Amino acid sequence: MNLASVRIITADIEPLVKFYEDVTGSKIIMYTPDFAELQTPQATLAIGSTNTLALFGGNEIAETAANRSVIIEFRVDDVDKRYEEIAGTIGDKLVQAPTTMPWGNRSLLFRDPDGNLVNFFTPVSPEAKQRFGV
Template identity: 25%
Template sequence: MTISLSHVHLLADDPDAALAFYRDTLGLELRSEVENDGFRWITLSTPDQPEIEIVISQPRAGHSEEDGAAIEALLAKGELPGLLFRTDDLDGAFERVRAAGNAEIVQEPTDQFWGVRDAAFRDPAGNMVRISQA
């Protein structure tokens, strides 16, 4: 038996802003967009790992009104799990994000005490995104 990662889910209150950040700024490739019942699901992947897809959906999609509101509140606070990426050019990736102006810079490229060099941002929805040097 083998088990492998296929999808990671991420929430975004503005699908267009999320698409601009992940596709246009970070360079992920759009795999699909699905609309259903007034909501959108956007699927992207990195060129080097097309088998692992990031599915971006809206906080209220598929949830009750009460649960959707609670999820939206957590997203607005930046309290939901984010994504960690790896690159061979952290400084280049950081400069692309800074130049695009569509993310909040949380941490410039830094050598961490645990041996990783990384940077951190909040995407347009407030999700934490960390990028480390491979």
């Protein structure tokens, strides 16, 4: 089994697509006005509008901008450099500037426009580097 994607359901897809393009530096593929994907070699971040909920059984199956338990994580080459590059985009959504965690990752934590937590991290300890094969 492989994790294929994580999907964010949003009431306004365009600001979320722009935000993730800005912070990742990657182009997001817009398949329809209601569905987009940010593809990486390991997994995909999908972004769907609330209009897509009808295809899954109804609008009540997901609530936009209500996540309080998931962190969307991206491994980056240099989290400190990336922070300098995107600090203006993050603005007041910063939760924690780059900090070295006890498990060996240096992490930057911020929120996207819908309030979802996003973590950019770089393995820095020998053990963390080994876990990620870097």
